Amino acid sequence: MTTEARLRIAIQKSGRLSDDTMALLKRCGLKLNVADRRLLAHVANMPIDIMRVRSSDIPGLVMDGVCDLGIVGDNTLEESALERQLMGNNYQYEKNTGLNFGSCRLSLAMPDEFNYTGIESLQGLRFATTYPQLLSRWAKANNLDMEFCLLKGSVEVAPRVGIADGICDLVSTGATLEANGLKEVETIFTSRASLIQKTDALCESKQSILDTLLPRIQGVMKAKESKYIMLHAPKDKIEQVSALMPGKETPTILPLAGRDDLVAVHVVATETFFWETMEALNALGCNSILVMPIEKMMG
Template identity: 40%
Template sequence: MKKLRIAIQKSGRLNEESIKILKDCGISIDNGKDQLKASARNFPMEVFYLRNGDIPQYLKDGVVDIAVIGENILKEKGDNITVAEKLGFSKCRVSLAVPKTNIYTDIKDLEGKRIATSYPNTLRAYLSDKGVKAELHIINGSVEIAPNIGLADAICDIVSSGSTLFKNNLTEVEIMLRSEAVLAVSPSIEAEQKKILEDLRFRIKSVLVARKSKYILMNAPNDKLEDIIKILPGMRSPTVLPLAEEGWSSVHTVINKDKFWEVINELKKAGAEGILVCPIEKMVL
């Protein structure tokens, strides 16, 4: 049986999260320190540890079948590569930034200016769409220093927290692209590997849904049960079980973690007591 070949970042911000999501999917990888290729012991998969910027070409060439990679890299280098799943981690944005001392009103202010970037293709497409012509200086790494040394009037780079921009007296003025880690698929993936990929996607979806959810249990007086159930945004309907104490029931359901505190406050006001919150490891829909 052929194995599904997956590329992940050799080191950096995507590496740990990529390994974690595979582990959460129940996939154990036998790899030692500094290995560039490893096998999973309980799933038909080979893992390739590659430089982030090289991964799109490996996908195009069919050296690997799938990869965990940032959308920003795919947009820059990944023509004709499809995205199977958005993974929800390593979120960032590709933005334009200018020195804080500059007066900036809109994108037209960059007409004829010098922009330093590691994302020339993304930047060219954005400027073309806005009808702006600028001079691009392509830099690999430390883009944010360019305005301070007189090399550029602005920069285009990835931004996560914005602290690097702040340290270099730059301010973000245009968000060109919002990015997160995705599961990308080679255009030349074969049928046998596609079947394995579908199994992997099933596992990943179960993990991602669980990460966004919380399982809650609470005690509810029966005379307030109807009002409490109306508050719950459960998957279908909550589970309601009678308690040993007459007039009370136990209510079980799943809620979205983003609405957690809002829902909990409403439940308390409606009369729910003894609310217990549990993490969910997997959720199969």
């Protein structure tokens, strides 16, 4: 009896990327049977298994070929690759595509009272971090001698309790730094979620599954960044109206029943559609201007 080949994807079980990753998979049409304590979740309508693990385990699972794909933050991916390279382990992978969630930055932060005058003022200081490899690489590139203190959690309290002079940690809004009397002084790495793939070629059946899944992922991401715009426009102002439309898509022009002076204009906008643009369209005589989210896109 031949066992059906199933594509295996490693994702974060809980944490910063977990909810967005699950939402992406569901919007791609994957029907997941997820139980909180189960490591492996089976997709009911496609030959795909989802391995739910700690974020730090995902790069290694893909690099070692245990999983075919992984969704992980660039910060975790790069830190893991540097660490595995240092230890002589396989650190090769392919970045399939960047995803449009999980954006953050790895930054150096100092107590508010610290007199920061440039990176040279960090010379010889001690930093608490969960990312020693990324920090070490940055320090070396900038000819800085730094001491590192490895902490897996509560990095922000390190200066206050005298463990370190400053910290190197992930920053999204900066609110946590401010709450702990810290100020951001340097960004050393920017990150977002990425879909990564093992370097070994997939078998034909797994590649076929991936060829179906990838356009769905790309369609969901494109839809998230796009809006569908509909409006009624004066027929003699179509050129000016088209020029105001964001993005590179050509508008669709449709006749309106019983109206010779107005036409319907439909367009997909892949750029931000501002209130000022709507006001400019209204000033040209446009009305019934609707800006709507898009759930899925293809092509």
